Amino acid sequence: MASAAEELASVVEKVDVCSEEKADEKKGEETAEMTLEEKLKLVLSVGENNKCIPEENDFAELRNLLAKKKDPVCYDGFEPSGRMHIAQGIMKVINVNKLTKSGCVFKFWIADWFAQLNNKMGGDLKKIQTVGRYMIEVWKAAGMDLERVEFLWSSDEINGRASEYWPLVMDIARRNTLNRITRCCTIMGRKEGDEMSAGQIFYPCMQCADIFFLKADICQLGNDQVRVNVLAREYCDQIKRKLKPIILSHHMLPGLLAGQEKMSKSDPNSAIFMEDDEAEVKKKIKQAYCPPQEVAGNPCIEYVQYIILPWFNQFEVQRAENNGGNKTYTDIEELKKDYAEGSLHPADLKPALSSGINKILQPVRDHFKNDPKARDLLKTVRSYKVTR
Secondary structure, three states, rough: OOOHHHHHHHHHOOOOOOOOOOOOHHHHHHHHHHHHHHHHHHHHOOOHHHHEEEEEEHHHHHHHHHHHOOOOOEEEOOOOOOEEEHHHHHHHHHHHHHHHOOOOEEEEEEOOOHHHHOHHHOOOHHHHHHHHHHHHHHHHOOOOHHHHHHEEHHHHHHHHHHHHHHHHHHHHHHOOOOHHHHHHHHOOOOOOOOOOOOOHHHHHHHHHHHHHHHHOOOOOOEHHHHHHHHHHHHHHHHOOOOOOOOOOOOEEEEEEEOOOOOOOOOOOOOOOOOOOOOHHHHHHHHHHHOOOOOOOOOOHHHHHHHHHHHHHEEEEEEEOOOHHOEEEEEHHHHHHHHHHHHHOHHEEEEEEEEHOOOOOHHHHHHHHHHHHHHHHHHHHHHHHHOOO
């Protein structure tokens, strides 16, 4: 007779053969035309330094997944917690479109229950769900290709399949020490040693369970979520599951001010929001930390690298002839070299960056201005106080 652990392993091992084939005929042809190496390169471009976990044997696990599984499932979970900034907005559009182009299906886990556990929006579930609907509107307006994208509300899915979800959470919890779980609590924006509610201790166990519950092959979250994704791979060892989720962690875009490793919604001067008007974007970029000839820790350089170049495939700088004349960059290393040597000055970099970001954000502004439903959502979300 199979043990309970073996039975549980067989449950989480199941492949979702009923994945919706949402891509239209043209997209299907484009995906079919891509070679395995092209798919691998495109998927890896989402990860920090073009890498994933594990990276042994030339990314053998990821290569095998892309070669053998039709419609690999990527997932990202997000807490609806206020207005969306460009790190969560533009970067996610870029990454999702790359992954779906490579043939993946992308599942967004709208973590409303998790936001409630983490006391976002004061723990008010109705407000949290309103913010979730607003965030979907932003991604649609920003150009996310939704043909192979699915949005799932955690409260609905967990309630609808409770007998599948909670045994997973309980098994993960009982197989790990309290110290191991609390080390994962940085995923909630907490520091190790912070006082937490009893409910927040459940959070890492639930997020780990999400990966198996959603049948995710690839965990596509930020670098700040690595610990719980590693916990999921360790859990596979515990239940002797051979196929482990691949961790594809994207770069964390810094805040605009000096020393801000991560863009923060609670500090308006730190972040550019997806519906900021043109003047607000120009003002924030003008005030941004951007020391001459310093590349490391320079948010303006990072915004060019992770937003402008991936979006436009080029970065156009306009300047007077006596300052070197106009120049178009297609390679970030060339831009960094020019900046470090002083031939590219902040006074030239910043206006070009503002112009690029404003071009990307204009369709979002238009959507929230012209669509009554979206306009009302934004007005409501703006009225909410952001909870730290």
